[in-house]
Amino acid sequence: MKTLIIDDERLARNELRRLLDNFPKIQVIGEAADANEALPMIEELEPDLLFLDIQMPGKNGFELLQSIEGKTPEVIFTTAYDEYAIKAFEFNALDYLLKPVELARLSDAINRIEEEQHTTDSTGTNPTNGSLSKVLGENDQVFVKDGEKCWFVKLGKVRLFESMGNYVRLYFDDQKPLVLKSLNALEDRLNPSTFFRANRKHIINLQWIEKIEPWFSGGLLVTLRGGDKIEISRRQAIRFKDLLSL
Structure with missing residues (x-):
């Protein structure tokens, strides 16, 4: 799964990349420090998944998502603040990880991605596809x-x-x-x-x-x-x- 890490803190990006080494299905194809760097990378590389910080210089994570033209990748938010969680799920986020990210919570998030992919493979459609009308089941x-x-x-x-x-x-x-x-x-x-x-x-x-x-x-x-x-x-x-x- 092609993945971009978007976070203005270099140490946070490095730590997340280190943790993601535990998941062979996650292929980190790039990093960005803000929305200005991330948007052209998203357009060019067409990632499947974003690990996205919320508070960044310039556009925040929510504004970045609203700026994406075309298909929006799946999103897992990473942030030091819990007050954005409800808004994050309004953007149909797969998960919301509080910093410092723990391996066990990251593992739960990756498992959810695999569940989403299984649903997509078995039905032939992607239930999330950026729509706010995603049907939520017992495992969500x-x-x-x-x-x-x-x-x-x-x-x-x-x-x-x-x-x-x-x-x-x-x-x-x-x-x-x-x-x-x-x-x-x-x-x-x-x-x-x-x-x-x-x-x-x-x-x-x-x-x-x-x-x-x-x-x-x-x-x-x-x-x-x-x-x-x-x-x-x-x-x-x-x-x-x-x-x-x-």
Whole structure:
């Protein structure tokens, strides 16, 4: 995978290149210290992947991506600051690595690249292709920030999404953070084979269902592992049965 490292700190570039030596599939084809250096290299070398710093002299990492004409490479952001993480994932980043980059976290990021490539090879299409409408599945890892707390969580661990006005509450482990997003917008991003819209307020992870019971007016009551009880509305119960029936 042809890779460019873009970072204004020479020591950071050197350290990342050293760490990437552990991954034979990653071929570092060049380095750049800022957007002015990087843009012509991206046009000429057509890299598959960018390791991209955010704060740089001149254009920052986000502005660099917006300046790319044609197909945008996959992106893994590298930065010393965590406050940009939500915006990074709005740019469909594969991952967001905090400096100093640790080998274990870098390995997780490379594994995600391989998962994306496997999906591309098996479907014949690239689900990311620079679009903000990428469908997220159980193996996708997302950044969640609520106040001063931050998590990187695999969506497969999220058992329930609950609408709270303009926010959505995520339920995973013993955590219940809020994110600024509507449930409808979130539903458009989630793989419907794993995440099911149970009613106006809830999306459930089908793999977490422990028990299903008949409920009022033709609806269903599902119990998730952990004890959460969610009503599936009558209309959604029809879809639910169709989805899970042989």
